[in-house]
Amino acid sequence: MATPTLSRVELDYSGGERLTMNMGPQHPSAHGVFRAILTLEGETVVGVDAVIGYLHRCHEKLSETLTYAQYPSIASKTDYVAAMTSEFAYVMAAEEIGKIEVPKRAQYLRIVTAELQRVASHLLWLGTWCMDMGGALGGGATIFLYCIRERELILDLFESLVGARLLYGFYQVGGVRYDIPSGWAQSCRQTIDLIEQRIGEYEGLLEQNPFFMARAHGVGVISRELAEDVGIAGPLLRGSNVNFDLRRAAPYSSYEDFKFAVPVEAAGDCFARYRVRMAEFRESIRIVRQVLDGLPEGAISSRPGLKSVAQVRIPKGEAYSRVEGPRGEVGCYLVADGSAKPYRMKWRGASFSNLAVLPHIIPGHKVADVVAIMGSVDPVFGEVDR
Amino acid sequence: MPVSDTRSKNGTEVGAILKAVLTAMRVTFLNLFRKPVTVHYPDVIRKYPERYRGLLALVYDKETGEEACIGCRLCEFVCPPAVIKVEMLKSEKRNYAKTFTLELYACEFCELCVQVCPTDAIVMTRSFDMPTADRREMLLDKDRLHALGLQHQPSWATGNLLRDMQGPPKMARAEAAHAKKEEETPKVGGAA
Amino acid sequence: MPAWITPIIAPFIVLNVVIGIVTYVTLLERKFAARMQSRIGPYRVGPHGLLQPIADALKLMMKEDVVPTRADRRVFNLAPIVFLIPCMLIFATIPFAPGLGVADLNIGILFFLAVSSMEIVGLFMAGWGSNNKYALLSAMRAVNQIISYDLPFIFAALVPVMLAGSLKLSDIAAAQSGLWFVFYPVIGQLAFAAFVVSTLAAENRVPFDILEAESELVAGFRVEYSGMKFALIQLGEYAHIVGTSFLGALLFLGAWAGPGPAWLGPLWFLLKAMFLFLLVTWIRWSFVRIRVDQILALSWKVLLPATLALLVATSIVVVWRHGAGV
Numbered sequence: 093m094a095t096p097t098l099s100r101v102e103l104d105y106s107g108g109e110r111l112t113m114n115m116g117p118q119h120p121s122a123h124g125v126f127r128a129i130l131t132l133e134g135e136t137v138v139g140v141d142a143v144i145g146y147l148h149r150c151h152e153k154l155s156e157t158l159t160y161a162q163y164p165s166i167a168s169k170t171d172y173v174a175a176m177t178s179e180f181a182y183v184m185a186a187e188e189i190g191k192i193e194v195p196k197r198a199q200y201l202r203i204v205t206a207e208l209q210r211v212a213s214h215l216l217w218l219g220t221w222c223m224d225m226g227g228a229l230g231g232g233a234t235i236f237l238y239c240i241r242e243r244e245l246i247l248d249l250f251e252s253l254v255g256a257r258l259l260y261g262f263y264q265v266g267g268v269r270y271d272i273p274s275g276w277a278q279s280c281r282q283t284i285d286l287i288e289q290r291i292g293e294y295e296g297l298l299e300q301n302p303f304f305m306a307r308a309h310g311v312g313v314i315s316r317e318l319a320e321d322v323g324i325a326g327p328l329l330r331g332s333n334v335n336f337d338l339r340r341a342a343p344y345s346s347y348e349d350f351k352f353a354v355p356v357e358a359a360g361d362c363f364a365r366y367r368v369r370m371a372e373f374r375e376s377i378r379i380v381r382q383v384l385d386g387l388p389e390g391a392i393s394s395r396p397g398l399k400s401v402a403q404v405r406i407p408k409g410e411a412y413s414r415v416e417g418p419r420g421e422v423g424c425y426l427v428a429d430g431s432a433k434p435y436r437m438k439w440r441g442a443s444f445s446n447l448a449v450l451p452h453i454i455p456g457h458k459v460a461d462v463v464a465i466m467g468s469v470d471p472v473f474g475e476v477d478r
Numbered sequence: 479m480p481v482s483d484t485r486s487k488n489g490t491e492v493g494a495i496l497k498a499v500l501t502a503m504r505v506t507f508l509n510l511f512r513k514p515v516t517v518h519y520p521d522v523i524r525k526y527p528e529r530y531r532g533l534l535a536l537v538y539d540k541e542t543g544e545e546a547c548i549g550c551r552l553c554e555f556v557c558p559p560a561v562i563k564v565e566m567l568k569s570e571k572r573n574y575a576k577t578f579t580l581e582l583y584a585c586e587f588c589e590l591c592v593q594v595c596p597t598d599a600i601v602m603t604r605s606f607d608m609p610t611a612d613r614r615e616m617l618l619d620k621d622r623l624h625a626l627g628l629q630h631q632p633s634w635a636t637g638n639l640l641r642d643m644q645g646p647p648k649m650a651r652a653e654a655a656h657a658k659k660e661e662e663t664p665k666v667g668g669a670a
Numbered sequence: 671m672p673a674w675i676t677p678i679i680a681p682f683i684v685l686n687v688v689i690g691i692v693t694y695v696t697l698l699e700r701k702f703a704a705r706m707q708s709r710i711g712p713y714r715v716g717p718h719g720l721l722q723p724i725a726d727a728l729k730l731m732m733k734e735d736v737v738p739t740r741a742d743r744r745v746f747n748l749a750p751i752v753f754l755i756p757c758m759l760i761f762a763t764i765p766f767a768p769g770l771g772v773a774d775l776n777i778g779i780l781f782f783l784a785v786s787s788m789e790i791v792g793l794f795m796a797g798w799g800s801n802n803k804y805a806l807l808s809a810m811r812a813v814n815q816i817i818s819y820d821l822p823f824i825f826a827a828l829v830p831v832m833l834a835g836s837l838k839l840s841d842i843a844a845a846q847s848g849l850w851f852v853f854y855p856v857i858g859q860l861a862f863a864a865f866v867v868s869t870l871a872a873e874n875r876v877p878f879d880i881l882e883a884e885s886e887l888v889a890g891f892r893v894e895y896s897g898m899k900f901a902l903i904q905l906g907e908y909a910h911i912v913g914t915s916f917l918g919a920l921l922f923l924g925a926w927a928g929p930g931p932a933w934l935g936p937l938w939f940l941l942k943a944m945f946l947f948l949l950v951t952w953i954r955w956s957f958v959r960i961r962v963d964q965i966l967a968l969s970w971k972v973l974l975p976a977t978l979a980l981l982v983a984t985s986i987v988v989v990w991r992h993g994a995g996v
Contacts, residue, residue, distance in 0.1 A: 113803050135807075135962060162558040165588035226877075226958030234506055234955050237707040241515055248527075255531035255602070255633065261588040264644075269593075271643050273528065274660050297505045300498035303877045303957050306964050397641025398593050401556040459807070460961040499957075506706045506956040515708050 109133060115462065117146050123220065123466060124473030128450075130462065137462060140454045142447060147477040155437040160186050160404040163434075165261030170439060171475040172259060174213035176205050177417035178439075178475075179263040181424035184344060184413035185437075186265045189428045190406040197390040198267035199346040204383045205253075205262060206415075207376040208246055208280075211287065213418035214369050215243040218294065221366075221467035225307050235294065242290055245283045252276060265404045267393030277384050284377045291373050308363040312453050312465035315360060324446045326420025327372065328469060331365035333358040338416035350382045362468040372418075402432035412440075419443050419470055441475035526604045528634045531587045533603050534580055535627030536620065545624070546599035549575035553591035553600055561585050580623060582608075582616040595637035603630035681762065681772050688761050691940075692908045693723040695947060702948060703955045733897035738801055741894065745799030750895065750902035753792025756785045757906040760913040765840045767926050767935045778839035779831060782917060783824050786872075789910060790816045796903070797891035808890030811962050816872055818969040823868035825977035829861035830921040832984045843925035850924040857984050862922045864977050866949065869914050871965065873907070875950055877957040878965050915946040 111132045117125040125146035131139035151170060155163050167182045168175035180202060187194060194202075219239030226233065247257045254260045254270055262268055298304045314324070319332040329336055337354040339347045355371030357364035395404065406428040414423045423440030446469050454462055517524050526532065539546045549566035550573070561584045567576035591600050603626065610616060618626070643656065697712065697719060704711035712719030737746060763778040765771035775781050790813060797809020831837060833854065834845035852862045871878040892903050919925060919942035926935030960968075 111803060113807075135811075158558055162556060162590065165586060165590065166558055222958055234703075234707050235958075237709065238509075241708055244515075252527040252529065255527070255529040255589065255635065256587060259586075261590065267644065269640070269644060270529070271656070293505060297502050297956075300494065301502050301957065302495045302498060303960050306960050307958060391645075393644040396645040397643070398556075398590070399596070399641065400552060400594060458961055458963065460959075502956050503952060506952065509708060510702075510705045512708055514705065514710050516710050518713075 110138070113459075123471050124476075126466075126471070126473060126476075128462070128466075130459070132459065135458045135460075137457055137459060138455050140451045140462075142450055144444075144447070144473070144476050147473045149478065151439065151478040152437055155434055157433065159401050159432040160265050160406060160434070161398055161401055161432075163437075164263050164265075165259070168259040168261065169474060170441065170478055171417065171419070171422065171443070171472050173216055173472050173474075174209045174418045175259050176209040176262060177415055177422050178424075179260070180206060180345075181413050181415045181422045181439075182426070182437075183263045183265050184415065185411045185424040185426040186404070186406050186428070186434075188411035188413055189409040189426060190265070192266050193394050194267055194345070195391045195394055196346065196388050198392045198394075200383050200387050201268050201272065201392065202263065202345050203347065203350070204280075204380055204387075205250070205268075207379045207383075208249065208284075210376045210418045211284070211373055211380075212243050212246040214373055215239040215246075215287075217369060217418070217467075217470045219243075221464075221470070222298070224463040224467040225304075235297065238290070238294065242287050245287065249276070249280055249283055252279070264393065264395075264398065265406075266395035267391070269393075271392050272387075277387070280380065280384060284380055288374065288377050291370065295370060305363070307460075307464050308366060308468075309361060311362045311457065311461050312468060313360045314449060314453055318449065318452055319360070322445075322449045322452065324420065324449050326417070326442055326446070327365050327368045328420065328446055328449065330354065330356045331368045332360040338414055338421060342414065344413070344415070349386075350379050352376075352379050362464055365468045405430065405432050406434075414440075417442050419472065419475070420446055422475070439475075439478050441478060443469075443471035443473070443475040444478075447471055447476060520607075523607070526606075528604070530604045530606075530633050531589055531602045532605045532633065533608055533626055533630060534582065534585065534591070534618070534623065535601055535603050535630065535632065536578065536599055536623040537601055537627045537632065538624070539597075545574060546597045547575045547578065548573045548597055548599070549578075550596065552594045552596065556590045556594045558588060558590065559584050559586055562591060575620060578620040578623060580618045582618050583613050589635060589640075592635055593637055593640045598636035598638055601627070601632040601636055603627070604633050605630040684761055684772050685758065688758065688909065688912070689905070692905060692912050693727065695908055695912055695944075696726075696904075697723050698944070698948075699951050702951055706952070706955050727901065730901040731898055733900075735897045735899065736894070738894050741801040742799045745795050746894075747799075747899075749792050749796035749799055750899045750906070751792075752795055753789055754902050754906040754909075756788040756792070757909040757913065759785050760910070761916075763839055764913070764916050764920065765843065765925075766939060767932075768840060768844070770936065771840070774838065774840050777837045779827060779837050779842070779917075779921075782839075782913075783820075783827060786910065786913065787816070787820050789906065792906070793891055796895070800891070800894040802894055805891050805893050808893075812874070812891060814962065815874070815878065815965055815969075818966055819868050819871035819878075819973070822864055822969060822973040822977045823872050825974075825981050826861050826864035826868055827917070827921060828981060829857060829984050832981070832988055833857075835988075839920060843920055843927075846924040847927060850922065850927070852922040857980065857987060858922065860976075860980055861984075862918075864973060864980065865918055865922065866946075866953075867973065868977075869911075869918065870950060870953060871969065873911050873914065873950075875911070875954045877953075877959045879954075879959055911950065912943065912947060915943040915950070918946045919943040 113130045113132055115126075115128040115130055117127045119126075127143040127146070129141035129143065130137050131141075149169070151166070154166065158166065164179045164183055167178040170178045186192070216239065219236035222235040222239075223233055226235070250260065251257050253272060253276060254262050262270060314328060314332045316333050319329050319334055325336075333356060335354060335356045338344070339352075340354055352375045353371075355368045355375065357367050408428060408430045410425070410427040412423055412425045414421050420442030421440065422442050425436075425438040425440070426434050427436040429435040450465070450469065454465055457465065537546055538544060549564055551564045551566065554560075554562045554564045561581040563577070563579045565576040565578075567574040587602070589602060592602055600623075608616070700722075701711035701719065712722035715722045715725045737743060760782050762772045763775055763781050765774050793812050793816070794809045797805045797812065800806075830842055830851045833851055834842040836842060836845075851858045853859075869875075892900060895903060916939070919939060923942040923946070925942075926939045928934060928938030930938075
């Protein structure tokens with residue numbers, strides 16, 4: 093088979109008793125469509141060749157044919173697990189070029205949905221990671237179903253706000269499209285209270301568990317130098333002792349109004365990343381509570397309601413906007429040329445950059461660790477392949 | 479009686495492991511007695527929320543009873559995957575849509591067509607029940623869309639309501655309409 | 671009744687009953703696991719899913735039998751049979767009530783343990799004959815794991831043997847008329863715990879199911895099997911689990927001892943075996959799995975020395991309790 097040699101790590105295929113095994117695009121724990129060509133010596137992995145591109149749908153070219161009013165619904169489809177994040181990056185880039193003000197209420201609503209989306213995405217991460225480690229017919233599936241049960245509650249909230257459960261179309265250039273219905277704040281508070289309690293239950297289920305600790309401690313260590321070198325972001329970075337969170341370092345959309353902590357762990361292994369994400373649950377819930385307490389009255393968009401497809405025209409310019417998504421930094425680089433469609437748009441996919449660390453940390457581990465590491469890196473291939 | 483010395487080997491470690499194992503088993507055991515969250519579809523259909531983005535439909539004007547669609551093709555232009563095709567039929571007082579086809583199998587359910595409609599003609603309904611074995615049945619023509627509009631309950635969102643909700647110039651009018659809507663319709667359901 | 675009929679009818683009846691129990695045990699596991707996960711298991715096929723195992727069996731019979739092109743045909747086709755036969759044979763020595771069993775051998779438990787270890791041959795044949803790297807990897811892990819855990823399994827099972835003083839299974843059951851061996855102070859509980867852990871590992875149940883490990887090896891050694899051959903392998907696996915549950919109930923939980931008249935004995939036996947099965951299932955659906963090197967470390971470094979020490983302690987206890995004449 094033709095192995096694309098795009099990785100910089102030099103693979104040594106010589107040596108006795110090496111087995112090349114394909115962890116192919118169709119695989120129960122590939123987290124999407126991901127092909128890893130593993131070179132094994134017994135049970136130890138000595139080389140990883142990553143092949144991506146199975147989910148490429150030409151988002152960047154597509155965005156040149158769709159206007160600023162149409163594309164946000166499509167942007168959801170890059171990171172389909174945390175759909176609000178991508179929309180956020182796109183509309184922020186357009187607003188930055190066009191110097192469009194976003195009303196305060198819209199900014200707060202954006203934060204609420206972004207943080208709820210982070211909780212939902214991390215719930216999915218926890219479920220699928222435990223399922224990878226525990227098997228679809230085993231304890232992993234139990235935790236998976238519990239997490240999905242909780243995620244459904246958040247999706248119910250989104251459904252009563254937007255009408256859709258997975259791929260929204262909530263953001264628009266200038267603000268958001270929907271205002272919260274009455275009673276939503278109340279049910280939102282009830283939901284996050286319940287989820288906070290259940291997360292405590294899951295931590296109790298996993299943390300002192302010897303089987304889980306054996307699988308997660310010391311596995312997939314990303315050293316601080318490697319983390320800063322390769323360009324990963326998000327919980328991977330914060331699990332390797334780098335205190336960098338875009339919501340703190342470069343606050344956008346009124347994040348500076350809220351008090352929250354940025355969890356950082358020093359160990360750099362799967363367990364550290366797990367702890368970072370569990371702490372992020374609690375911080376996101378804290379932010380949602382603060383936003384709901386202080387939600388100002390006002391308009392939800394600074395532009396008039398959408399009446400025609402080419403209504404939003406952005407003057408000539410370019411901007412790169414960054415959003416701290418559940419997986420890391422999602423960036424959108426937009427070049428506008430004064431018409432209703434962008435001239436060029438490029439996504440910086442968080443998972444795409446995070447995957448680059450795999451050939452550095454997997455060799456030396458056993459086959460079983462490959463799934464544990466991939467789960468803790470938490471890629472979503474819509475973001476990788478776009 | 480002499481006791482086997484396995485327990486003293488690493489006593490506290492074994493104790494801690496045992497405690498953790500039993501805690502985990504306790505959580506799953508307690509869940510045995512919680513009510514399952516399964517909804518027995520299609521015997522039981524859950525109540526879709528007010529703003530649900532379900533099947534699309536064309537509606538008739540509330541006062542006159544005529545078709546609300548004036549064939550302006552704004553929905554056709556705004557649709558991102560371009561699934562709507564409309565032909566306008568000119569008439570003396572107002573225009574109509576001669577043909578209106580919507581490819582539901584390719585529709586994204588993004589609600590942009592609803593948003594731009596000037597006459598609130600196209601709406602989304604609070605239902606998703608259209609299982610079919612043949613994709614051609616999901617190519618909806620005008621009669622089918624009107625039938626769906628009569629068959630299912632429409633969602634809250636229509637073009638004018640959405641534009642009122644979003645636009646700053648009509649803020650006062652939108653708030654009043656919003657408040658009136660909240661009085662009339664039942665409250666949104668709660669969590670869990 | 672002619673003397674040659676009984677050796678033919680008795681195994682026939684036992685085999686059919688066992689297959690029936692095994693099929694419905696799959697449904698029991700699915701419903702139990704579902705309830706632990708906030709959902710309901712099979713529900714539509716028959717009232718509350720009671721006809722689901724039959725539907726599954728019919729479906730598997732009707733499936734196409736796929737043999738990979740470059741697989742070793744003879745080995746591939748023989749493997750499910752070689753795997754199934756030991757798993758069924760273990761039921762021959764189990765007495766379901768005093769005097770009710772196919773062959774209550776003098777060396778009953780030795781036969782059971784020896785034959786149940788033979789399934790590894792069938793397993794490796796399946797992994798090798800499939801000509802598939804995933805299957806091969808799984809088969810290699812299987813040989814490692816099952817052989818490592820058979821030793822603690824045997825030693826843990828030997829504790830009741832020593833306490834009862836006989837290898838004959840009905841004798842062991844009868845010796846528990848006063849006190850079930852699981853309630854025997856300290857030694858009984860430790861032996862029971864070691865038995866349960868070794869059972870989990872010897873049958874590839876999570877947390878030791880590294881050899882099927884769906885998320886890594888997609889069904890492991892049975893990945894290339896479909897249709898009736900797959901059904902035979904599943905049957906063999908579940909029969910093995912039910913068999914060791916029966917053994918555990920007999921060794922530790924007093925077999926057919928229970929309140930009520932003597933003809934209720936087999937029913938109590940079944941209930942105790944199901945309790946043990948549900949315990950194994952409960953553990954299965956609560957934990958993630960551990961890696962193969964950790965599994966082997968657990969077996970050789972912890973479980974084997976522990977069970978050996980337990981055996982020595984048991985012998986001391988037996989001599990001390992019953993005097994040197996036993």
